[in-house]
Amino acid sequence: QSALTQPASVSGSPGQSITISCTGTSSDVGGYNYVSWYQQHPGKAPKLMIYGVTNRPSGVSDRFSGSKSGNTASLTISGLQPEDEADYFCSSFTSVSTGVFGGGTKLTVL
């Protein structure tokens, strides 16, 4: 299984919105509504931010939202804040009943 494709880096200024894409195939992202997003600060374990493409766990800010179109899922962060600076990873269920991650995107808040 190949890793999902994410941009290596994105950046934005405080208050702005950014979108991180996650591209797979019809055998993963495009075939199932089981896409999750994780935030990871340096030296910390990843934290679940979005599951089931669009759902936020309790306690996650509503500035974080997820969507999907075809084989590409997206994470949008609105009203960027300095503490949003982190690495973000997407993941998807696959047709062989495994999981697969994206390569990760480093978000810089300018």
Added chain:
Amino acid sequence: QVQLQESGPGLVKPSETLSLTCTVSGYSISSGYHWGWIRQPPGKGLEWIGTIYHSGSTYYNPSLKSRVTISVDTSKNEFSLKLTSVTAADTAMYYCANMEYQLPSRYWGLGTLVTVSS
């Protein structure tokens, strides 16, 4: 609340077997949920290793399948990872987590660094 904690040797010799345990507290591992392992080489991205269902069914990353075993010990409320014939490429931070639809969910361990070196 549910907490997970990884434990095991931090240093493993090449060609030997890496063995890690994840102890779950605040939840009975046999009550439901699925459980799994994820790893992250230093400075790199996340890699999905595998999942074990509370039924005992297991699912592994095809690239690791020949070397990986995940098992559960309900009496100790823990689950384990064994990875055989390790090389330097297996050096990574290893995380355990609860899994939903094969994907890590909201409960993660803090991670444990395993270095493969002679």
